[in-house]
Each structure stands twice: as C-alpha cells, then as structure tokens.
Amino acid sequence: MGAPRLDAIDIRILDAIQRDGRITKLALAERAGISPTPCWTRLRRLEKAGIITGYHARLSLRLVAPVASILVEVTLASHRQTDFERFERAIKLLPEVTSCWSVGG
The missing domain is CATH 1.10.10.10 (Winged helix-like DNA-binding domain superfamily/Winged helix DNA-binding domain)
Structure with a gap:
C-alpha cells in the first residue's frame, strides 16, 4: 500500500x-x-498516511544559548575501510557533532 x-x-x-x-x-x-x-x-x-510527520518550531539557537563551532582533527591509525566505518558509526552517536568530513591527499 x-x-x-x-x-x-x-x-x-x-x-x-x-x-x-x-x-x-x-x-x-x-x-x-x-x-x-x-x-x-x-x-x-x-x-x-505518514506524509505529515509532525509540526515543529525552528529555534534561533544563538538566542537560546551560546553556540561555538569547533574544528577537530582526528587521525586514524589505519586506513582500512572497516576502521573508517567503525569511526563513522561512533561519531554518529554524538549529537553534538553536526558535521564530519574525510580529507585525504
């Protein structure tokens, strides 16, 4: 259906x-x-039908609490695909992390 x-x-x-x-x-x-x-x-x-999933308010976080952007470098000991996948699973569990990039070269 x-x-x-x-x-x-x-x-x-x-x-x-x-x-x-x-x-x-x-x-x-x-x-x-x-x-x-x-x-x-x-x-x-x-x-x-699930087309409307909820009603929400958009908040101005800068007015609610101080917001800081922090850039952190993480170096993995190994570049195996399984290590990247394990790191990605772990980082997704942290709600305070809003973005994550992989940089190579």
Missing part, C-alpha cells in the same frame, strides 16, 4: 502547513479553497 495520490488541494494544504505550522483550521481551509470540514478530513488523512 503506497502513499495516497495527492491532488491539487492536498498540495495546497501541504504548502500552507509547511509555511505556517500554526495556521488555523479556517485559514488552512481558505488557502486550500475548500470548506473547513473536508479540509480537516484531508489533513488527518495526510497525517495518517
């Missing part, structure tokens, strides 16, 4: 909630061009 087919109204609903996750039901229905009850039904269908 794949994702449900999306029509133009579904696309307008998705566009509107991506732009404003706190949009009211009435405003969402107006943007979608349909009445509130069918709009709400469509929204719930999109959520149940």
Whole structure:
C-alpha cells in the first residue's frame, strides 16, 4: 500500500502547513479553497498516511544559548575501510557533532 495520490488541494494544504505550522483550521481551509470540514478530513488523512510527520518550531539557537563551532582533527591509525566505518558509526552517536568530513591527499 503506497502513499495516497495527492491532488491539487492536498498540495495546497501541504504548502500552507509547511509555511505556517500554526495556521488555523479556517485559514488552512481558505488557502486550500475548500470548506473547513473536508479540509480537516484531508489533513488527518495526510497525517495518517505518514506524509505529515509532525509540526515543529525552528529555534534561533544563538538566542537560546551560546553556540561555538569547533574544528577537530582526528587521525586514524589505519586506513582500512572497516576502521573508517567503525569511526563513522561512533561519531554518529554524538549529537553534538553536526558535521564530519574525510580529507585525504
């Protein structure tokens, strides 16, 4: 069972909630061009189908807490593929690490 087919109204609903996750039901229905009850039904269908996975707030981390970028060099003792894979698995467990690059040459 794949994702449900999306029509133009579904696309307008998705566009509107991506732009404003706190949009009211009435405003969402107006943007979608349909009445509130069918709009709400469509929204719930999109959520149940997994197309809408959540509603989130974007935070300004610089206003919440001081942020620093730190660049660290890590040298592996061996350049075997298994060592790179083990390092990659370990680094992915650290939520404070936001980027990781491999540099050679």
